[in-house]
Amino acid sequence: MAINYRSKTEIEGIRRAGQVVMEILEELRAATKPGVTTGELDALAARELARRGATSNFRGYSPAKGTPPFTGVICASVNDEVVHGIPGKRVLKEGDIIALDFGAIVDGWHGDSAITVPVGHVSAVAQRLLQVTHDALWKGIAAAQAGARVYDITRAVQTYVEGEGFALVEHYGGHGIGRELHEDPFIPNAMEQGIPNPLLRPGMVVCIEPMVSVSTPRTRTLGDKWTVSTRDGSLSAHFEHTVAITAGEPLVLTSLVGASASH
Numbered sequence: 001m002a003i004n005y006r007s008k009t010e011i012e013g014i015r016r017a018g019q020v021v022m023e024i025l026e027e028l029r030a031a032t033k034p035g036v037t038t039g040e041l042d043a044l045a046a047r048e049l050a051r052r053g054a055t056s057n058f059r060g061y062s063p064a065k066g067t068p069p070f071t072g073v074i075c076a077s078v079n080d081e082v083v084h085g086i087p088g089k090r091v092l093k094e095g096d097i098i099a100l101d102f103g104a105i106v107d108g109w110h111g112d113s114a115i116t117v118p119v120g121h122v123s124a125v126a127q128r129l130l131q132v133t134h135d136a137l138w139k140g141i142a143a144a145q146a147g148a149r150v151y152d153i154t155r156a157v158q159t160y161v162e163g164e165g166f167a168l169v170e171h172y173g174g175h176g177i178g179r180e181l182h183e184d185p186f187i188p189n190a191m192e193q194g195i196p197n198p199l200l201r202p203g204m205v206v207c208i209e210p211m212v213s214v215s216t217p218r219t220r221t222l223g224d225k226w227t228v229s230t231r232d233g234s235l236s237a238h239f240e241h242t243v244a245i246t247a248g249e250p251l252v253l254t255s256l257v258g259a260s261a262s263h
């Protein structure tokens with residue numbers, strides 16, 4: 001496994017990409033309303049990327065042979081969809097929840113973040129799912145300390161989510177990031193056998209991204225070869241930040257400058 005360790009200057013480059021990601025994610029949050037289509041949100045994000053001279057690390061992405069290139073600049077995953085929903089004609093309606101996963105490339109550096117947003121008023125269980133998934137991300141970030149290991153992040157997220165009575169989606173997780181969208185190490189959301197467990201060292205930049213469902217760790221991939229849904233149709237949420245490991249506290253690179261340094 002080749003892990004990249006970034007200098008302070010390089011981490012600043014990733015932060016600039018992260019800043020663009022968060023500015024646009026906030027615009028997407030504000031535009032998320034009943035009656036809007038996921039394709040309209042995607043078009044908004046594409047316009048805002050272009051306006052900033054940034055490019056998409058999602059559009060055209062193909063992880064493996066046989067998977068068609070991704071067509072959106074955002075992943076839009078509604079309700080029981082966990083991740084990788086393809087934006088299109090789907091119309092959002094009151095009570096939906098939508099995971100907006102979004103990335104950008106600025107000067108060759110990649111940023112990646114995700115939020116899950118309520119559409120109008122949502123059920124009590126949906127509200128709790130969003131809160132627990134958001135808080136799980138911050139448990140993972142708090143565990144991303146130099147001298148700890150990848151599994152410490154996994155354990156912090158999983159212990160919290162399962163203690164709240166929800167399920168962590170299995171076989172997905174976070175990743176290193178920098179010159180590529182997906183670099184080593186893989187950071188499993190739920191513990192599984194056979195995944196490397198490297199030390200976290202200053203200069204590593206990783207995406208932490210818990211995906212939580214109300215009732216099942218199991219998923220299925222739809223016929224479009226991208227959209228991942230919960231196996232039992234239960235609601236799912238996803239939050240993500242790009243984080244640098246430092247000699248001190250972890251540094252969230254996908255945060256808005258001027259915004260609170262924490263939540």
Ligand code: MG
Binds near residue numbers: 102103113114209
């Ligand atoms: Mg992402």
Ligand code: MG
Binds near residue numbers: 113207
């Ligand atoms: Mg990611």
